[in-house]
Amino acid sequence: MSRLKRWLNMYKKKVNQNGDFKEEYIQELRSDSFDEDYIAEYALKFKKEYEQLKHLDQTDPEPWPIYTAYDFFTPSEKQQFSPDGSLRAEYVESTLRSGISEGWLEEMERRKKLEVDNYNKVSARYAEQGINFGEQEMNRIRASSITYVERRKQMEVDLLNCEPADSLPFDKDTPF
Structure with a gap:
C-alpha cells in the first residue's frame, strides 16, 4: 500500500500512528538507562523518517497493481x-x-x-x-514458472559466482 503504512507496521511497538514514540517505549528506554537527550534525539530521527515517508507517499506513491x-x-x-x-x-x-x-x-x-x-x-x-x-x-x-533450461543456465552463472551450494536449484554435481 504505502511506504508509510509498512514503516508504521514495522515499528508498531515503538511509534504511534503520528510517528511519535509511544509512552511505553519511552519508559522502556528510560528503564534501560538511556538519558533524555538520547531518547529525544532518537525520537526525532524516527519522526523525520516518518515525515519523509509521508511526503513520499503523497508526492510519489508506489504503484499498487490490483489483482483479483x-x-x-x-x-x-x-x-x-x-x-x-x-x-x-x-x-x-x-x-x-x-x-x-x-x-x-x-x-x-x-x-x-x-x-x-x-x-x-x-x-x-x-x-x-x-x-x-x-x-x-x-x-x-x-518465479515458479521458470523453465528447467532457465534454471540450469542460472545455476551455471551461480556456480561461476561461487554461490553457496544450498542456494542452488540443483545439486552442483548435476551433469549438464
Whole structure:
C-alpha cells in the first residue's frame, strides 16, 4: 500500500500512528538507562523518517497493481466461472446436458466462491499491513514458472559466482 503504512507496521511497538514514540517505549528506554537527550534525539530521527515517508507517499506513491482472485484462475476455470466464483450459465447448461449432476455443479460453485472469498479476505488483511498480496502471489507464480533450461543456465552463472551450494536449484554435481 504505502511506504508509510509498512514503516508504521514495522515499528508498531515503538511509534504511534503520528510517528511519535509511544509512552511505553519511552519508559522502556528510560528503564534501560538511556538519558533524555538520547531518547529525544532518537525520537526525532524516527519522526523525520516518518515525515519523509509521508511526503513520499503523497508526492510519489508506489504503484499498487490490483489483482483479483479471477487473475489466478486457470484458463479452463475462466471458461467455467465468473470473477465472483459463480458458474457461468453456458457452462452449467452444457454440463447438465452431458450428464453432470446439478448437486455437483452447486458444490463446484460453493468451493470456488469460498476460494474467491478467502483470497479477498487475505488480500484485505495484507493490504492493512501495507503488503500487496496479489502482487506477491503473481510474482511467486511467475518465479515458479521458470523453465528447467532457465534454471540450469542460472545455476551455471551461480556456480561461476561461487554461490553457496544450498542456494542452488540443483545439486552442483548435476551433469549438464
